[in-house]
Amino acid sequence: MHSTPRTGTEEPLLSICDLRVTFGTPEGQVVAVDGASLDIHPGEVLAVVGESGSGKSQTALAVTGLLARNGTSEGSILWKGGEILGLPEHQLARLRSEEIAMVFQNPMTCLNPYLRISTQMIEGMTMNRKMTRTQARSACIDMLETVQIADAANRIDRYPHEFSGGMLQRIMIAMSLLRRPRLLIADEPTTALDVTVQMQIVQLLKHIRRKYGTAIMLITHDLGLVASISDRISIMYSGQIMESGLAENVFSNPRHPYTRALLDAIPRIDQNDGELRDIAGEPPDPASRTSGCPFHLRCGYRIASCIENRPDTLGSREHAHACHLSNET
Amino acid sequence: MLYFILKRIAIAIPTILALIVLSFTLMHYAPGSPFTGERPLPPEILTNLEAKYGLDRPFPQQVARYVWNIVTEFDFGPSYSYKDRTVNEIIAQGFPVTLTYGSLAFIVSIMVGATLGIVAAIHRTTWLDSLTVGITVGAQVLPNFIMAPILVLVFTLWLGWLPGGGWQGGQWPYLVMPIIALSTSFMASIARITRSSMIETLNSDFILTARSKGLPFHEVVIRHALKPSMLPVISYLGPTFVGLITGSVVIDIYFSTGGIGQHFVNAAINRDYPLIMGVTILTGILTVVFNLIVDILYVWIDPRIQY
Numbered sequence: 001m002h003s004t005p006r007t008g009t010e011e012p013l014l015s016i017c018d019l020r021v022t023f024g025t026p027e028g029q030v031v032a033v034d035g036a037s038l039d040i041h042p043g044e045v046l047a048v049v050g051e052s053g054s055g056k057s058q059t060a061l062a063v064t065g066l067l068a069r070n071g072t073s074e075g076s077i078l079w080k081g082g083e084i085l086g087l088p089e090h091q092l093a094r095l096r097s098e099e100i101a102m103v104f105q106n107p108m109t110c111l112n113p114y115l116r117i118s119t120q121m122i123e124g125m126t127m128n129r130k131m132t133r134t135q136a137r138s139a140c141i142d143m144l145e146t147v148q149i150a151d152a153a154n155r156i157d158r159y160p161h162e163f164s165g166g167m168l169q170r171i172m173i174a175m176s177l178l179r180r181p182r183l184l185i186a187d188e189p190t191t192a193l194d195v196t197v198q199m200q201i202v203q204l205l206k207h208i209r210r211k212y213g214t215a216i217m218l219i220t221h222d223l224g225l226v227a228s229i230s231d232r233i234s235i236m237y238s239g240q241i242m243e244s245g246l247a248e249n250v251f252s253n254p255r256h257p258y259t260r261a262l263l264d265a266i267p268r269i270d271q272n273d274g275e276l277r278d279i280a281g282e283p284p285d286p287a288s289r290t291s292g293c294p295f296h297l298r299c300g301y302r303i304a305s306c307i308e309n310r311p312d313t314l315g316s317r318e319h320a321h322a323c324h325l326s327n328e329t
Numbered sequence: 330m331l332y333f334i335l336k337r338i339a340i341a342i343p344t345i346l347a348l349i350v351l352s353f354t355l356m357h358y359a360p361g362s363p364f365t366g367e368r369p370l371p372p373e374i375l376t377n378l379e380a381k382y383g384l385d386r387p388f389p390q391q392v393a394r395y396v397w398n399i400v401t402e403f404d405f406g407p408s409y410s411y412k413d414r415t416v417n418e419i420i421a422q423g424f425p426v427t428l429t430y431g432s433l434a435f436i437v438s439i440m441v442g443a444t445l446g447i448v449a450a451i452h453r454t455t456w457l458d459s460l461t462v463g464i465t466v467g468a469q470v471l472p473n474f475i476m477a478p479i480l481v482l483v484f485t486l487w488l489g490w491l492p493g494g495g496w497q498g499g500q501w502p503y504l505v506m507p508i509i510a511l512s513t514s515f516m517a518s519i520a521r522i523t524r525s526s527m528i529e530t531l532n533s534d535f536i537l538t539a540r541s542k543g544l545p546f547h548e549v550v551i552r553h554a555l556k557p558s559m560l561p562v563i564s565y566l567g568p569t570f571v572g573l574i575t576g577s578v579v580i581d582i583y584f585s586t587g588g589i590g591q592h593f594v595n596a597a598i599n600r601d602y603p604l605i606m607g608v609t610i611l612t613g614i615l616t617v618v619f620n621l622i623v624d625i626l627y628v629w630i631d632p633r634i635q636y
Contacts, residue, residue, distance in 0.1 A: 064541060066537060066540055066541060069453075069454075089546070090545070093540075093543045093544070093545055094543060095543070096540070096541055096542065096543035097542060097543020097544075098543070101541070101542075102538075102541040104534060104537065104538060104541075106534060109533065109534040109535065110534045110535055110537070110538045111535055111538065112535040112538075112539070112553050112557075113535070113557075113631070113632070113633060114556045114557055114630065114631060114632065115552075115553070115556075120539075123542070123544065123548075123552065124542040124543065124544065127544065127548070159632040159633070161632070161633045172538070175542075176541075179542075179543075
């Protein structure tokens with residue numbers, strides 16, 4: 001249905017503008033997201049790529065109002081044009097139940113080990129929709145079959161520990177799709193899984209986007225995973241968006257030194273010199289943000305203004321980046 | 330499941346037998362005798378008494394006879410200090426009393442303790458949490474032999490609301506103070522265990538999943554967090570129940586309730602061997618039974634446990 005990316009004039013489904021997420025800790029303020037902006041159009045797949053601690057997960061949690069108790073978010077998050085940042089909990093709960101679904105990193109711990117799969121799948125449906133248990137149950141079995149769980153009618157009454165990690169992640173995805181969300185936020189959905197299973201999950205996500213037209217926000221640190229599925233990519237570093245744009249633009253013509261370093265770090269089977277390239281240095285500590293561009297400490301192209309000023313984001317929806325160097329040239 | 334229960338009962342039998350032999354031996358070799366009073370008895374009377382109760386026979390024979398009587402007739406023998414009564418009669422009279430206020434104190438401890446713990450965990454880092462933690466710390470360090478006289482002072486002597494002691498067939502005014510005095514510290518322990526395990530559970534990934542489904546928070550707590558956070562509490566219930574029964578020593582003395590608690594101490598002071606054995610075995614059986622119940626509850630709650 002939505003095989004081509006929609007970059008037209010229609011209103012974005014989700015539009016995050018200048019989001020800032022901070023956590024109050026005994027050691028002081030920790031800035032997890034530092035002025036990030038992104039948007040997702042209906043049916044689009046946006047990959048948010050970054051290292052651990054870059055703030056990608058916290059961005060997702062801020063959208064659904066699920067930040068930890070000591071977290072606060074500022075800025076603007078528009079859902080279908082309406083502000084959802086700071087909505088009361090019951091309205092956010094309705095949003096989570098009807099419009100924005102989430103799938104998390106570790107399927108082994110994300111399902112309640114004390115409850116049957118059927119109980120966990122059905123509860124979200126009978127509560128918010130006028131649906132009987134029998135109807136909900138058969139809808140759940142159908143959805144499990146969609147995500148290729150064989151013998152779903154019997155297996156639905158099993159407990160989570162009776163499934164493998166890959167199957168549990170498919171169950172998680174099935175569970176999130178039951179409510180036909182407009183947006184599915186998948187937070188590192190393949191990180192905890194075997195490499196062979198990772199590809200199956202990506203195929204499944206593709207299939208879902210085709211079948212239901214669900215927009216997907218795919219959070220990952222794995223650029224390779226992203227290549228085959230995403231329409232657009234946002235590269236995140238230290239709570240900020242470094243570069244964003246159409247997937248083919250970012251991959252074929254990376255403008256930010258950080259993006260280039262990330263792409264260089266992907267092991268290539270055809271250029272086997274036996275070495276794994278990494279990015280020298282450590283990601284900055286979120287508790288003590290530096291001035292200027294957050295990447296300047298590790299950047300090989302650093303110029304004076306990188307240390308002093310934070311670069312503006314320049315470009316269009318097709319391709320934008322925040323770097324002094326390429327802004328000047 | 331039935332096989333699991335039968336297996337556990339089969340293991341319990343040698344445990345209790347070992348308990349009997351061990352306590353019997355310890356008592357036998359402890360200094361003193363049931364018949365050493367302030368005035369020494371004439372030797373011929375002492376010999377007669379020892380012959381009557383079988384204390385003149387070799388030790389292994391005494392043990393064997395004792396166990397045999399229990400197994401075949403469920404007879405725990407005569408009491409030495411209450412001359413005209415058997416141990417069975419004493420236990421039959423006192424145990425229902427202890428069981429009544431003990432069970433009620435047990436239920437109160439769990440209900441109040443778990444509720445306080447859950448409320449504190451949900452409102453963590455607010456004044457409500459601090460208040461609950463403060464109360465439970467206070468209640469936990471307050472032993473029941475302090476609690477009992479304070480209650481009597483306030484409710485009987487000052488306010489005149491409740492009778493200071495007695496049993497009267499277990500009418501509720503006579504039950505209130507024993508239950509409060511007995512349950513306070515267990516209630517506090519349960520509240521603290523519940524609070525910490527509830528906090529831990531609420532930080533689990535599956536709670537985030539449940540919330541991401543849009544369930545209201547109270548549903549998340551009831552449906553997803555309650556079961557796992559009660560597991561540590563359940564493992565504490567076995568020792569709690571036994572502790573309530575043995576804790577009745579103080580209650581029986583302060584409130585003259587007439588349970589078996591008083592016999593724990595009196596029987597030991599009087600060297601009333603059969604009565605000591607009776608209450609010890611009773612406590613032992615209760616421990617075994619409650620640990621079995623706890624294990625069954627565990628299997629029932631956590632589907633990952635194999636039996």
